[in-house]
Amino acid sequence: MPQSNEPPALSVELLSHPEMLAACRARDFSKVFALAKRAGIYPSLIARRCDLTPSRVGEVISGSRQLRDMAIVERVADGLRIPGHMLGLARRAWEAPPTPAHPTRQATGLLAAQALGEPVSAVPGTDLDSILAVATGSKLSPATLRALHSSIEDYWRRDDEHGGEVLRPAVVGQLRFVVSLIKDAAQGTHRHSLYAIAAELARLTGWTYFDARQYSQARTYFTEALQLAKAIDDRQFMANVLSCMSLQATYEDRPSDAVALSAAAQDTARDHGGTPRVMSMLSMREAFAHASMNNRTSAHAAIAESHRQFERISTEDPDPPWVAYFDEPKLIVDTGIAHGRLGEADIAEPLISDALRREDSRNQRGRAFHSFWLATTQLQRGKVDQACHTATAALETATAVGSERVKGHLRDFQYQLAPYGGQPTAVAFEARLRAALL
Incomplete structure (x- = not known):
């Protein structure tokens, strides 16, 4: 210093x-x-x-x-x-806290920060804070906390169905509001709960930026989520955020970082009561990281560990709510994707196909993403017509979801089609892709 x-x-x-x-x-x-x-x-x-x-x-x-x-x-x-x-x-510890909102202050600061791509939680307060404060009153109650948790569940549901781009302003606004409540809350149960809610909102914001392939901003909010979780010593949630950062590292072609982050996530959770479902999800993220390095032995070991942990799951496990999504269809499809990343299409294709039949139809982004991987494995096996049919289904689903990550995968599939460019089904898919992504 x-x-x-x-x-x-x-x-x-x-x-x-x-x-x-x-x-x-x-x-x-x-x-x-x-x-x-x-x-x-x-x-x-x-x-x-x-x-x-x-x-x-x-x-x-x-x-x-x-x-x-x-x-x-x-x-x-x-x-x-x-x-x-x-x-x-994220905001450094020595930075001054946000200026309290004033009733006459205009919201131009928030809009300017969004235009510059700055984390809004680091911008001085605006009218949004004042409005929210008036609407909820100054007293915190269990009902207020339940309402905030409910809104987070709704945000995640809508993120699955429509993508996070249009949700982000609302999520960031609520994050700012909860951070302001933390400053005013006395020490006690409510303050702890507010930190947990803020951490989840920061992670969700980071996820929406990650899905939009805006990686720098995603990293900013993931870091903020880590700091908020660390403040209440929620090590399992910290492990969750580290696993998100590991997945992002695979997309940024930083495989060694992805492996290190996945290992850190598992160590953090293992030492602080990580349930079998949590450890299964984290092991699968490690498998993705190793697969991105084409390290077959380590990837296979991580896949096996993920399945071993999943078999240990009990209805009595105190699973945190954020890991509930990691059910059997998700385990199966992620196993297929890990094998697909390794080029093991003969193993991957039936797994992904089975999971697609079983997973929730409302998760449109997930279905588009998984259909892309099914199409990729089918193409690797020489099933060009079937692969193009599957990719077309993924494209139709993707047009209903604001996800640059899914669109990027479909463009990758187009490149993989290059050797088959003269085939009618490939020509038809490329025409539909160009029309959809214009």
Whole structure:
């Protein structure tokens, strides 16, 4: 941390300079450190404040080394007092709390933050907070908490049916509101419950950004969810968020990070009462991570562990509500997807097909996603016509759901069709895909 006799880290003028904003957005620390040096924060001071060696700072400034590790990025943010949202992080502990909402304040701050892609929970209060506060009153009650939990369940249901894009403003608004309630709540049961609700809302927000393939913003909210869960020592929920981050890492082509995050998730849950259903879900996320590295032995071991844990599930297990979705059809389809990621189409196809017949028809995004994987495995087995028929069904479902992740998979299927481009069913699918995704 900066010493009291040292100059302030970075001035407001420098932090708001376009060059600094662009450098932070890109996490270009060569430029960040160079701008800091220009402002009188020399490499030795940067090193001391950020807990780095002077030689490493010099390498970063020269461009011969980059800073990618999230722990180091956080140290730089804290050492130089760069607000978290500028680097795609959650609000740092030293940042000032949001300004209390004022009845006459306009909502332009919220809209501007959304336009810039900033986490709204880091923006000063707006009229939305005042309206919500008036609507609910100042007293917390079990009924208020039940209503908040009910709204989260509804958000997840609608996310499955329609995608999260249109839900995000409402979810973020409720997250901000719950965070404001935490500040006003006295120590006790209600405060603990509010932290848990805020953590779930932050995870849901992160999920909507992940599904939209806006990974930096997703990481910001997942990090915020971790911090909120850590504040009440909810290690199982922390494991849940880490597993989400592991899945995101597979999409960002960071397989080693995906494996490390899945391992951390399992360690966190195992040491703090993780139920068999929780451990089964986390093991399957590990299988996805290993499959993304084409590490067959480890992927198969993780799949086997997931099934072993699932067989141990009892109706008396104190499962947290967020893992209820991981039922038998989900276990089966995820097993098929893991094998599909390994190129083991002969094993994957019947599993995914069986799960599709059994899963909830209301989960439109899930059905579109799983249909894509079924089509992929069918194509791998040379069933071109059947694969195109399945992919067309996935496309029809995907058009009803706002999910860039599903659309990206369908584009991937189009690339896989390239060797069969002259076949009528392939031509027909590509025409429908172009029309649907225009």
